[in-house]
Amino acid sequence: MRIVLKIGGSIVFPNKIDVDIVKNVSKQIVSLSKNHEFLIVVGGGAIAREYIGALKYLGKDDTFLDFIGMEAACLNASLFMAGLGDKAPAEISRNFKHALTTLQIGRIPLLGGTHPGHTTDAVSSMLAEFVGADLFLRFTNVDGVYDKDPKKFSDAKKLAKISHEKLLEIVQDTRAEAGVNAVIDPLAAKILKRAKIKTIVVGKDEIKNIKEVIEGKHKGTEIS
Secondary structure (H helix, E strand, O other): OEEEEEEOHHHHOOOOOOHHHHHHHHHHHHHHOOOOEEEEEEOOHHHHHHHHHHHHHOOOOHHHHHHHHHHHHHHHHHHHHHHOHHHOOOOOEOOHHHHHHHHHOOOOOEEOOOOOOOOHHHHHHHHHHHHOOOEEEEEEOOOOEEOOOOOOOOOOOEEOEEOHHHHHHHHOOOOOOOOOOOOOOHHHHHHHHHHOOEEEEEEHHHHHHHHHHHOOOOOOEEEO
């Protein structure tokens, strides 16, 4: 199975680099790569929001902020270059063709941001479409997709299985700009719907059991 794995930046860099998570995830991926092909996209997380907030206050324009967010995501992705050992790529992929070539030579592509104005959610979903992925797997701070924002509404309900149409309906009002953190952004949802890619959204705690998540043994949300 060909799998695009999107890891929220806040998972590897909540307030500081979580080396244990990087090591744990890397070990799992190397083992699972005997039976699956993986491409990994990592978000910018706290470090991106810190820089973006400061630079916005200092008056920098949105395009510049996008580039800073991309670089922060690439920094987070580079952490896995050490953890993946012989499966690690020679460099971070800055475009999809490079990622596919890296995959074809038996390495695990690593990406951060690639396109200004696009979140790493959008990047990873476009990558999934480009490489013909069988599964899009998203690990995030929220443990699945809810019918409304669980941070704002105490009666929000987590949805175990939904359609791509329903996902798009839920996230359609999310802003797509540098530093915004959401379960998944609208552009990503549109691409996944268009490409008809099975998607799983799960919480960060389940990243220690990637094999089980792939097999459907998880507490998150499946979208198809």
